[in-house]
Amino acid sequence: MAVTEVRLTLQPLGLAPNDIAEKIKEKFPTQVLEVVDFRDQVSVIVKKEQIVAILKFLHDDPLLSLDHLQDLTAVDYMKKKEIRFEVVYNLYSTRHRHRIRIRAQVPENDPKIDSAVVIWAGADWHERECYDMFGITFAGHPDLRRILMPEDWEGFPLRKDYPLKGPEFDKDWTGFTDVVKRSKELKEFEWEG
């Protein structure tokens, strides 16, 4: 019951993103594929096999301590890249004020990656959404169900081969056609007074 107003004396910015990328390279030389720098934001593209080990290292290392999972999502690079999917982790350190982006490649024929729920509890719903929208399964996730779409939905809406207006856009929704049919049937009982 004691809320205080603090004038934040911010610590100086921690490591430069490129230094963090170097650290990952040192620790996991076989896993890092590429480091991309765009608009002062650095992405490290990695293989998916040891993704949990990499994330755990970033989370636990006292110098890095990237404790805040800002965002976890996926991107579908259909026909743009050899490996179709990328799972994207945006990490930030609330203590050291530095950030890094990890992008793990996930192939189309085996859309599966280890779950990050063991590190961040908040990854739970992010991963469910990823599964819902892209069909990427997360091994070790406690409760991998659809989240935004109805449970009996078929297909994965954010994949690039999924049409914008849905696969059955030309056809009327069955619920609607039923109602139309029924209203025609009931027409003869209409009161005309």
Add this chain to the structure above:
Amino acid sequence: MIQREAEKIFETRELNVNMGPQHPATHGVLRLVLDMDGETIVNVTPYVGYLHRGIEKLGENLSYFQALPLTDRMDYVSAMSNNIGYCVAVEKLFGIEAPERAKYIRTIVGEMSRIANHLLWLATHALDIGAMTVFLYCFREREWILDLFEMICGARLTVTYPRVGGVRNDVPQAFLDSLWKFTDEFPSRIREYETLIDQNRIWLQRTVGIGVISAEEAVNWGMTGPTLRGSGVAYDIRKHMPYDAYDQVEFDVPIGTEGDTYDRYRCRMLEMRQSNSIIRQCIEKLPAGPVMADDPKFVLPPKDKMMPVTHPTDMAYFIIEKACKGCGMCLRACPAKAITGEKKKPHKIDQSLCLQCSTCFTTCKFKSLTVVPGGKGMSDDKLAELAVSPDKLPDDIKEAQQALTRQFDFIKKGPKVPEGDVYVATEVPKGELGFYFVSDGTGKPYRMRVRAPSFIHAGCLPRLCKGHLVADVIAAIGTIDIVLGECDR
């Protein structure tokens, strides 16, 4: 002995209660399935997605300018903050910056939106827990802010006032005067709300020690905004990664100690005072100058520059038969399909279908396509009489035609954006709103991802409710301040 007999007849089991999706206290269409042991919550399973409209998918199919109004429809309680978040992210991707005045205006409207949001939050949160009067008082002040929004952009809720590269229009002086008056009065109004509930015994019993979450755990769950700061983590994006004019104003960040519902309530109350002071500082410092960035590659120029005043609006496009080689270039380029004709034979424009976008004029390489000023509504024979070769047209008409085509292209295809990806977060009233863009070099985002704070916070509900009573679920929903439109996107 008797008890044992009784156990044979009556079995005890957990009770499942369905709460929502149509429940007044769930702040939208949120469905919770409560597993209860008596009155105590064993587990909560939230079901979301009733308001899913596929904003991320829609964004991939619209140009960067067209997707902006969609962001209003996410968190409709503080649409202004969402717009700003989107614009800041797109500006980062484009590599442009808004002019100083626009930055200050955006800071002002962003903080107004924060106050409006917190007022609605306080009103409904208090109403849910049983304090009816606060609701009425809060709406009085919120109304004032919405009226001010109406003054600058004509809309109260879905504003779409900030633009990529600045804001839509400059603010009128009357707006600043009224806002100044508001900031004068508002602190005393906050004290009014506090006298109603701050030390109220019922309020204290309903909030103190309810939904406690420790600092480490709150970060681990991905909480942000006042929900996180109630637990004592000083993570505010306005301080950590300043955008707009936040690095030029002075403000404090309220943080709690206990991480319970009461601390989060106090944080938001103090935050409103800080927002009030930020607005005052911004009005005092408001610099003069333009409100839109001047970068023709990424930002639409103002209307009068795009179409010179001398530009005639009653012109007609016409194909000179003699010069037309029938190459079909204009036929393919025409967006209205107004041009017809066979290959290697002169083409014709159907004047009734023509949009006058001048795409054909800039496409034609054989100087057969021309403009007839004042030719709108004339018959083809009359146009043929008046038409002159495009070489002989006056210079200002030629220039205006080219500008028009550029404009048309810009709107239809969007700007040319470098390839890459950015993640930009802004501090909206509910927490951290992040936009992740992947650009493939075209005018539309290849992937637009929205990191909605309400989505993450709704995911924390099971953690906050476990072990409490049913009535505390209502307090927990209120304290995380979710809007389901944003949660489901």
